[in-house]
Amino acid sequence: MVAAAVEKPRPEPIEPSTAAPGASRIRVEGVSHGFDAPSGRLEVLENVDLDVAPGEFVALLGPSGCGKSTLLRLVAGLEPAAAGTITQDGNPITRPDPSRIVVFQDPTLFPWRTVWDNVALGLQAQGILKQEKTRVDAALCKVGLEGFARSYPHQLSGGMAQRVALARALVNNPRLLILDEPLGKLDSLTRLEMQSELVSLWQKNGFSVLLVTHDVEEALFLAQRVVIFSPRPAKIVTEVRIERPYPRHRDDPCSPACGTKC
């Protein structure tokens, strides 16, 4: 009752950010991808079908090296897929776009820019920074770092840096937030804190989220749907829908049961 396995990707917008205006529907259809390695072709993704409903929070779980990051890069538009189509609200994704922002495992802040300038990156790249300066301050506020605007990245802790990376993504008002193990390198306490922050940011902003994680518990805590991949070449093995209301609690009695498919 609490968690339900679904046989087919048939997502419907559920819960808080239902039909959010600023959210995208992502449709991945029959996507295969691979790389040319010296030892021959390396198949990474095999016929992946995945739908993300507007405002939905989807987590991807799978063994290391199976191709999750590769899938995210394709969705972001950083690389074209070898086969299959990926669409955003019905339009094929051919190149990166500020409506789909990636937060990588490393914060990858630009060390030569202050925190403020790092967050301003997207607006500057789009040439709208002059008119939209307040959005930078607002994004810094959202992650609670308004006091560190003038600091340089080397003066931040790991958790703060990851928060800046989050602010740098949010300032673009993305319709899809792509998170590639964004909390992977944080200590467990900071991690828990950031997970709650992520949920509340998602609830407030209403974008769709595609999250890769290694941490089953994290997936269960955050996502409405968990998609599980096979080892390389990655295929979708199964999906688990988690229908627990937000804000969730780690000590919910059902937690262990959610890990297995009920």
Added chain:
Amino acid sequence: MSSSAIAATAPLPQEAKVVSGFDRKPPSAGSAAVVEILPTAQAASAQPRPARRPHWLGFAAAAAWGLLAALTLLWPNKPAGFEDWAYTAEFGTAAAAIAVTWALLALSTSARFSLLARANAVFSRGAPWIVVSALILALWEILTAKTGALPPPFFAPPSSLIDAYANDYARLADSTYNSLKLLLEGVLWGAAVGFTVGISIGWSRAISYWVHPLLRFLGPLPPTALLPIAFFFFPSSHAASVFLIALATGFPVAILTWSGVAGVNKAYYDVARTMGASEWFLIFRVAIPAALPQVFVGLFMGFGSSFVVLIVAEMMGVKSGLGWYLTWAQGYASYVNMYAALIVMTVIFSSLISLLFAVRDRVLVWQKGIVKW
């Protein structure tokens, strides 16, 4: 009684006291009083007292300069087969004045005036150097003017340098000006072209294909080897020198800029691209800032080789500048002037390097732990 109280009375070694006094929080009021006594004894041993050292070093500096003044003024110069070295008395008087100044500064360590206090701070950091420089000057003066152990005219006493500067300052100033002009012209061209070339081969595969092998093949050739050809091909020796100095600066700048651009974390580009960055943005706002630390390394190397080319070019063909002055002084066997020019050169080149360090520290404030010059 707690153990910290025992530590206070028992003749324990110093470390044991420090541990018991600092690491232990007073558990009760009784032992808190004991802890209060302990730190006063430890503060002196744990914290270095900076005020002590410059005090006697200040007097040492005064004494050293006084010694220099005394031996310059009181010890007659050894006759050197020509008129006596000029400016001996002035040199001695100046040394005496400096000695008095140091003595006053040393006396005023408890100064209330902020200016004096600041002078004192600078002075106390440099005090060991001030002492040693007086001793070196004294030794130099003894070996040359006083005993003639180092034979004239190849060796000249420090006092005679005043002579060179006083009598030939016009020519020296003119040479300095011409050298600086030539150097800056060449360095600016070289840095600009080298930077552009480095960015281009770092960014464009096609440009890299054609330019990179040329750079690798021709780059290591010392530009000074091209001097004779350059003087022949260029309309003026000035133009030829500018070209060679630019070459000397440009090669390391190009190579290091290129390696800087090539070494930029690819994830930076991904981040910028997902946020809608154009190619222009990727070059000017990602690649170049990320490569700047390397560019500065190239500039430092380029500066170094540009100095070599400048001086050699001026010695070989350009009819002005400090390099030319050196050969000119050699022609007249006026070694004093040569030393004077060498000192000017040292000051100028090290100032230029310091200036570059200052610019770098300004531009790269975001880097932590940059080297101090």
